[in-house]
Amino acid sequence: MNVADEHSRWNEDLAAFAVGALDSEETVAFADHLAHCDQCRGELHRLAPAVELLPASVEQLAPPPALKSRLLEAIAADQETNVSGAAAAGQAGVGGRVRRAGAATSRAARVPLRERLRGWHVPALPAALAAAALAAAFAIGFAVRGDDGGGGTAVPRTTVPVVATAAAGRAPVRAQLISDAGNWHLDVTRLPRAGFGRVYQAWVMRRGRDVEPSTVFVLARDGSSTVAIPQSLAQGDQVLVTEEPAGGSAAPTTRPLLSATV
Amino acid sequence: MTLVEGGEARALEVLYDRHGGAAYSLAHRIMGDRQAAEDVTQEAFVSIWRSGGRYDAMRGSVRSWVLAIVRNRGIDALRRASSRSSLDYDDDGALEAQPAEERTDSSVLRNERARVVRGAMAELPRDQSQALGLAYFGGFTHREIADMLDVPLGTIKGRMRLGLEKMRTSMDEAI
Numbered sequence: 001m002n003v004a005d006e007h008s009r010w011n012e013d014l015a016a017f018a019v020g021a022l023d024s025e026e027t028v029a030f031a032d033h034l035a036h037c038d039q040c041r042g043e044l045h046r047l048a049p050a051v052e053l054l055p056a057s058v059e060q061l062a063p064p065p066a067l068k069s070r071l072l073e074a075i076a077a078d079q080e081t082n083v084s085g086a087a088a089a090g091q092a093g094v095g096g097r098v099r100r101a102g103a104a105t106s107r108a109a110r111v112p113l114r115e116r117l118r119g120w121h122v123p124a125l126p127a128a129l130a131a132a133a134l135a136a137a138f139a140i141g142f143a144v145r146g147d148d149g150g151g152g153t154a155v156p157r158t159t160v161p162v163v164a165t166a167a168a169g170r171a172p173v174r175a176q177l178i179s180d181a182g183n184w185h186l187d188v189t190r191l192p193r194a195g196f197g198r199v200y201q202a203w204v205m206r207r208g209r210d211v212e213p214s215t216v217f218v219l220a221r222d223g224s225s226t227v228a229i230p231q232s233l234a235q236g237d238q239v240l241v242t243e244e245p246a247g248g249s250a251a252p253t254t255r256p257l258l259s260a261t262v
Numbered sequence: 263m264t265l266v267e268g269g270e271a272r273a274l275e276v277l278y279d280r281h282g283g284a285a286y287s288l289a290h291r292i293m294g295d296r297q298a299a300e301d302v303t304q305e306a307f308v309s310i311w312r313s314g315g316r317y318d319a320m321r322g323s324v325r326s327w328v329l330a331i332v333r334n335r336g337i338d339a340l341r342r343a344s345s346r347s348s349l350d351y352d353d354d355g356a357l358e359a360q361p362a363e364e365r366t367d368s369s370v371l372r373n374e375r376a377r378v379v380r381g382a383m384a385e386l387p388r389d390q391s392q393a394l395g396l397a398y399f400g401g402f403t404h405r406e407i408a409d410m411l412d413v414p415l416g417t418i419k420g421r422m423r424l425g426l427e428k429m430r431t432s433m434d435e436a437i
């Protein structure tokens with residue numbers, strides 16, 4: 001198929017892609033086309049405001065006040081559980097190895113924000129990028145809360161190997177996808193620095209679903225990063241990492257460099 | 263540690279105060295039921311809290327990031343509950359009024375931008391808003407939609423495209 005044929009074949013699916021109506025294989029194939037088709041990227045960008053109208057078009061209802069109270073209670077309970085869980089694990093001394101692993105992970109999860117943002121050379125950034133970095137700081141603020149007071153939790157962590165694809169070239173990258181008490185994060189080291197004005201972005205791909213954008217990240221000076229994956233992951237779900245323009249993308253625009261299947 | 267955690271709980275509360283209404287409304291549209299909508303909304307905000315949300319600041323607003331999480335949670339919940347038949351799905355919901363008691367006084371209808379927002383979708387030909395609604399709010403793939411409506415796949419693709427194009431055009435005209 002020549003380039004024009006390929007474009008017209010995939011362009012038919014552009015709207016379905018935009019509203020999440022492609023199955024997962026089609027989504028990947030479409031994203032692959034998108035990576036080298038300026039025209040489709042342009043059209044998607046032009047239609048994005050219309051897609052955002054969809055959730056805004058529903059009848060606006062006032063949530064019951066009890067919902068907010070329950071949410072705040074759930075969060076308070078979450079903090080409680082983590083603190084007392086840590087204390088219990090410390091006292092009972094069960095599964096020393098698991099506990100140490102948990103402690104190591106929580107240290108990683110508590111890396112101060114400024115450390116995580118070290119890869120941003122903030123003063124040199126254009127204003128828009130600096131604003132994005134500040135916005136990132138706000139978002140990551142949720143991620144860096146201490147989650148267990150340093151003692152680990154009773155829930156063992158799961159480690160999933162991450163594969164560097166051919167697109168990663170010869171980079172000696174090492175990475176792991178880790179679930180600690182049900183919260184997933186990606187530990188990456190020795191990834192080459194993204195190009196100027198580019199960032200890395202994680203994606204979650206599930207069977208029968210469109211690819212979901214996940215965390216946008218940059219590397220610390222040593223080429224490492226700890227990346228929280230906010231989505232809940234089930235067996236068979238895939239986490240991918242691509243390089244994207246600063247700020248990230250709504251859909252992957254380059255081939256994945258890293259891939260992990262839960 | 264406690265201070266930081268307290269501060270972040272407040273940050274989440276602020277996030278909820280700003281976007282909880284839109285989140286609940288979208289969840290209600292997807293789930294079609296108050297209790298399920300509350301569950302989905304709570305799940306979405308707890309997941310933001312637990313794992314540290316990260317949104318695409320260059321591309322979209324915090325609100326569209328929150329709503330995308332709500333949509334994904336909602337569609338997940340629908341699929342978990344699934345063995346849905348096409349008959350279960352009310353594709354006219356987007357255009358229907360909700361019971362008056364649930365409406366907010368400061369309904370989005372009151373401001374001009376919101377009128378445009380609702381108008382853009384409401385003015386679509388029914389077959390186009392239906393196709394978009396089944397996909398976005400129902401979580402169906404274009405193939406599933408073609409099957410349930412018993413029309414060719416290409417027709418569904420065309421309706422989605424035309425619908426989005428029309429909404430985009432009417433936004434331009436409104437400005």
Ligand SMILES: [Zn+2]
Pocket residue numbers: 006007008010011033037039040041
């Ligand atoms: Zn194309």
